Amino acid sequence: MAVQDSTRSSSEGKSGDDGEDLSIFHAENLQNNMKSIYYSRTFLSIMGGVVAGIWGFTGLMGFVFYLLIMAIASLGLxxxxxxxxxxxxxxxNRIILDGFFGGLMSFVLFxxxxxxxxxIF
Amino acid sequence: MGVGFIAGVLGGLLFAHAAYSTIQYRGMLKIMEEEFSGPPTNVVIELLLGFVLCMVAGLAVPGKFHSILPDSEENRVVSLPSNLDFMIFNHRGRLSPFDPELKLKT
Incomplete structure (x- = not known):
């Protein structure tokens, strides 16, 4: 536990007024959060794909539905x-955009x- | 983990039932020679309910977010080990002879 703090990493300075103010954070915990976001998004796009398929969406309507699902997922996250x-x-961007296109592929598949x-069958 | 997982399983079962109902509905439409315009209301309700359950599952199963700020409560490392009996404040220097008058012979 004591070495956990040694894995801090500093991001690039925020652009704008506080140029030299480096923000320090736990890279390990950030990675953990990102992993759970990817998990949530992939699962929700698969389930959204199943819903869209059963509902019988075709064409552009399905992609609109996917956008809706991702918006709801962002709200949930x-x-x-x-x-x-x-x-x-x-x-x-981590909460709003990450995993969007990866989820789209799973969505179309399901x-x-x-x-x-x-x-059809 | 437990609640989210059960919610996900329930959502999957609801989807399966909705799919089955839709297949039957389509069979009925084929007999009545009508066009499919949309699933019946109970299927739609089932789908929405199942999606809400899956939403709960997808958000609950991956676990909680951890704070990334180094000075937040959960990231502090000031706690002592739980078993203080194993902390030793003794060292072998205590056994060696100590004489301030002792000098190296040259």
Whole structure:
């Protein structure tokens, strides 16, 4: 436990007025948070794909549905971080954008899979 | 872990049932020779409920976020070990002869 603090890393200084104010944070904990975000997003996009397939969305409607799901997922992650992003992440993009395109692939895969099972076969 | 996992399993079961209902609904439409315009209401409700359950599962299962600030409460390392009996403040210097008058012979 005592060596845990030695893995601090300093990010690049924030652009703007506080140029020399380096922010120091736990890289290990940040990585843990990122991992759980990826986990949540991948799981939710798979489940969203199943919902879209059963519902019978086709074409652009499915992608709109995916956007909606990701927005809801972002809200959920924000609630999980108790609305204080700075406490758990180094930037807002971590919560809003990370895992978006990786999830899209899983979403399309499971969307077509569920659609085929329910509506075509 | 427990609650989230059970919620995820329940959501998956709801999806399976919704898929089954939709397949049956489509079979019925085929008999009545009508077009499919959307799933019936109970399937939609089931899907939404299942998605909410999966949302809970997806957010709860990966575990809590840890604070990344070095000076936050959970990252402090000032706590003592739980078993103080094993802390030793003794060393072998105590056994060696100590004489302030002792000098190296040259």
């Amino acid at each position: 924000l609630a999980k971080a108790k609305f204080s992003v700075g406490n758990y992440f180094d930037s807002w 969307w077509t899979f569920a659609y085929d099972i329910v509506h």
